[in-house]
Amino acid sequence: xxxxxxxxxxxxxxxxxxxLQRAGAELVDDVDGADxxxxxxxxxxxxxxxxxxxxxFDVALQARxxxxxxxxxxxxxxxxxxxxxxxxxxxxGLGLLPGRAERIRDGRVPRMGWAVVEPLxxxxxFAHSYAAVTPCATAWAEGAxxxxxxxxxxxxxxxxxxxxxxxxxxxxxxLAEVACLSPA
Numbered sequence: 001x002x003x004x005x006x007x008x009x010x011x012x013x014x015x016x017x018x019x020l021q022r023a024g025a026e027l028v029d030d031v032d033g034a035d036x037x038x039x040x041x042x043x044x045x046x047x048x049x050x051x052x053x054x055x056x057f058d059v060a061l062q063a064r065x066x067x068x069x070x071x072x073x074x075x076x077x078x079x080x081x082x083x084x085x086x087x088x089x090x091x092x093g094l095g096l097l098p099g100r101a102e103r104i105r106d107g108r109v110p111r112m113g114w115a116v117v118e119p120l121x122x123x124x125x126f127a128h129s130y131a132a133v134t135p136c137a138t139a140w141a142e143g144a145x146x147x148x149x150x151x152x153x154x155x156x157x158x159x160x161x162x163x164x165x166x167x168x169x170x171x172x173x174x175l176a177e178v179a180c181l182s183p184a
Contacts, residue, residue: 001025001175004034006061006077008051011042012161016074019161023171031060036178037069041076045101045130046088048076058094065096065152070178078148078155079130087130097150099134107142115141117158122166124158131157 003025007013016038017027031037039061041048052058061081064071073081079101082093086102093100104111110129117124117139124146132145132155139147141158148155154174160167 001036001179002028002030002034003036003038003175004028004031005038005040006031006052006055006057008048008055008057009043010040010048010051010076012040012074012159015159015161016040019167019171020175023168023175025175031057032064032069035070036175037061037064037071039071039073039077039080041074041078041080042127043076044088045076045079045085045091045093048080049091049093052080052094061094061096068152070181071096071153072174073153073155074161075128075157075159078132078157079128081148081153081155082132082134085130096153097134097136097148097155099132099136099148101130102133104129104131104144111142111144115146115158117141117146120147120170122169124156124160124163124166124170126158128157 081096084100114123136148136150137145160170
């Protein structure tokens with residue numbers, strides 16, 4: 001499985017790369033030609049979008065999804081895939097799926113720590129102050145969207161690369177799903 005990580009200055013690229021390699025992925029630089037492109041993310045939406053745009057990853061990811069090629073968004077990567085984010089006074093997203101990232105209003109902010117994701121039934125590690133509001137939500141933790149799915153896109157608000165065995169199983173499932181989509 002050839003996986004390209006969009007390296008635009010996000011802080012979790014190294015840990016995401018190591019987790020994907022442990023899952024058996026071959027890391028490549030070709031975002032267009034890879035079996036899966038990964039949009040990681042830690043930090044602010046405005047800075048991240050500027051990094052994506054300056055490296056051309058915004059256009060490459062939009063083209064991938066339009067062509068039906070899989071993309072995985074992790075944490076801020078999921079939020080950037082939405083149409084917009086309220087962070088930093090409002091930031092236009094990639095528009096890979098409908099919805100927006102809104103500031104968490106209830107509970108602790110930032111939301112950091114372990115939480116069980118339903119219906120996955122396992123605990124994952126979260127670190128975020130904004131959460132997705134989208135009709136594409138497929139899993140939740142403590143009332144917040146934890147996973148989204150749309151054609152050619154899957155995103156998780158949690159950090160599988162920091163979630164131990166549960167995170168490794170999650171990445172294994174995503175890679176297996178992509179392998180089923182790839183031509184033999």
